[in-house]
Amino acid sequence: MLGAILILLGCSYWGWKISSLYRKRTELFRFLQNGLTMLEAEINYTATPLPLALERVGRKSNRLCQALFLQAAHILQAQKTVSAGEAWQTGIAALAAEVPLSKEESEILQLFGYSLGGSDKEEQLKNIALTKKQLFIVQKKAEEEQGKKQKLCQYLSFCLGAVLVLLLI
């Protein structure tokens, strides 16, 4: 009896875990847009250079997307010859290690990195605005996906647990 309950609980937890990834992803894209808005202020209003700007944004950001900004800032501060794009790239890698990203999603972030820091204020702002728009679309998609699959995952894993229990009995 106890074993049956444990199996049920285990499977449900597993399903919940997977479904929470969907939730995390939608949150991530929302927070990334927030982060970019903060970066926009750093660039537009105070014209803070990237190493400091990224660090400030990272510190104020949600834990989910912190890795991206802080890692990029860290690389820029520590290595002089690395370009802003390369530093951003390592940031994306750090982010992808925490939350799964599709190819399309990481491409959006990569494209943003290519022109990061390399042009005047106006161009930087355009780049940020474009990326935010793309992230918004991605966020919407991720929300849909979450709506569809979150529940599904939870049901399925519970059912799987139940089937396992029945088989074992």
Place this chain on the structure above:
Amino acid sequence: MAKVFFSNSSNSNYSNNNEQKSEECHKDTGDSTGHNRAKNNGEGQAPLTVTSLSWFQVLAPSIQQLVVDGLQPYLSEIEEIRLRIKRPLLFRLGDLELTVSKDRKITRRLEEGQLVSREDLDQTLQILSQHSLYAWEDEFKNGYLTIPGGHRVGIVGRAVIAKGMVKTLKEISGINYRIGRQILGCADKVLPFLLKNNRQLYHTLLVSPPQCGKTTLLRDIARQLSNGVEAFDFPGVNVGLVDERSEIAGMYQGEPQFQIGMRTDVLDACPKAQGMMMLIRSMSPQVLITDEIGKHEDLEAMYQALQAGVTVITTVHGDNVNELKQRPNLQTLLQWHFFERIIILSRRQGVGTIEKILDGRTMERVN
């Protein structure tokens, strides 16, 4: 080679006996003519190391290596580092130009020097701008930026024009590091001529060709007037500093990189005329200090200062007073007899030689 600088420097007119001088300059700046070096040797201090130099930190690694290999003994004497694309890297020390040859030896034969590559320039630019061109738009527009330590870096390239004005520079082809110097006490010799009495000061104009220590002198004047000069029983006064080219205070991220005195307010990167009027209204200075006047609107600002009872101390490029009379705006100022003291600098006996000090009204020498 070093001899050249010493003989050059031993004539320097900068006073060496000010007690504050022992507290001296940031390690990194040293002084322009080699006192610091002599002092280092004399007092058995550790010689300068590259890591203590703020300007060294913002060189491209390849250039850093050349400095370490070739120029270690001359660190405190470097006044300029010039990177021009496909041409030899140049270091100017006083009147001498040196380069580092391909086998990493220091040499005066410039044609043997290591050539500056596109990567060198690109890397330097990245480091200077901290990968953030947007943060330095105005600086690029003006062709220079200030780095930690208050040093100035000039930039040339192809201008990008928008609406008839330079918008920015691209295809950067040359970078010039001008190592700023701070020589505490270098104004000692001129201060007695600036003081009318222990409360009032003369409106003063410093006249000097480039690279004669004009800004260095002005900076020390600001510092001493602001802190007060005990020797003349002169209490410190509020000094307003309009630092249009960020050279005097060397502001970096809001902090002066040089000692400019405890009662000095700095308007950094602000157009002179506008800045002078802003300071008069906002900070009630007794003395206004600014660099290189000569535009028409400067006259108006100086007139305002006169009305407000504020003393103006400023500088202008030139060799002598007659040359100034050729320039319309300065001629007007001289005709007004605005300046009560005119100090003429030269390089005749080393940087900062005081040629003569004139009474601005009678045009007679007072020193």
